[in-house]
Amino acid sequence: MPGDGSGDPIDALIDAAAKTGIDRLVQVGVDVASSRWGAELAARNAAILAAVAIHPNEAPILSDLDEALREIEALAGQPRVRGVGETGLDTFRTGEDGRHAQEESFRAHIAIAKRHGKALIIHDRDAHRDVLRVLDEEGAPETVVMHCFSGDADFAAECVRRGFHLSFAGTVTFASAGALRAAAEITPAEQIMVETDAPYLTPMPHRGRPNASYLIPLTVRALAETRGDDVDTLCAAISANGERVFGPWR
Numbered sequence: 001m002p003g004d005g006s007g008d009p010i011d012a013l014i015d016a017a018a019k020t021g022i023d024r025l026v027q028v029g030v031d032v033a034s035s036r037w038g039a040e041l042a043a044r045n046a047a048i049l050a051a052v053a054i055h056p057n058e059a060p061i062l063s064d065l066d067e068a069l070r071e072i073e074a075l076a077g078q079p080r081v082r083g084v085g086e087t088g089l090d091t092f093r094t095g096e097d098g099r100h101a102q103e104e105s106f107r108a109h110i111a112i113a114k115r116h117g118k119a120l121i122i123h124d125r126d127a128h129r130d131v132l133r134v135l136d137e138e139g140a141p142e143t144v145v146m147h148c149f150s151g152d153a154d155f156a157a158e159c160v161r162r163g164f165h166l167s168f169a170g171t172v173t174f175a176s177a178g179a180l181r182a183a184a185e186i187t188p189a190e191q192i193m194v195e196t197d198a199p200y201l202t203p204m205p206h207r208g209r210p211n212a213s214y215l216i217p218l219t220v221r222a223l224a225e226t227r228g229d230d231v232d233t234l235c236a237a238i239s240a241n242g243e244r245v246f247g248p249w250r
């Protein structure tokens, strides 16, 4: 991690990102504590906006999901909280036992996003069909971001048709990610976003090391190369998309 070892490590990460041109970030929560932390950071730092949620891996193991959702709803009303997520479906860790609580939590987050007019940020691990089914049943919010998009070109086309934004992580730089790059190729520039999923999914050539926002340019360059885009043009598009989806940072 960059920084000289003194001062706040979070400030050092934000500064390191700004030095590479990444001057606006969205801090995404996965439980009540991290959501509250992100909201507080956003409230005092002009470079940060927050998203708040109970992650699908967390929802099934909470003793009181309803109480946690009430806390998320209260945070979602804050002016610098602009997203509701990560929410969605993922039975990789929870197994089938987690499905019911996850789906209930996902539906509640969709309702929170709609009530507060915030972007819905979706975590979808091997659950493409079920994610779309729940969105169709509830009615998708006006703004939806498919976080760490992991589908192929067909699923990308379906998300694009629905007006969703597709957010690409460092995975797009991995040699094995041909299907993901095909998805990135067919996504209109107005619907592309980019993210870290830190500390995971560090882009090449740093795969295996902790990920952080200062490495985003590697992911953007890979996206531009795959799509045949000029890097500056793609950066401008992603920047505009971020402001449209989450609203202005400053």
Ligand SMILES: [Zn+2]
Pocket: 086, 123, 124, 147, 148
């Ligand atoms: Zn996720």
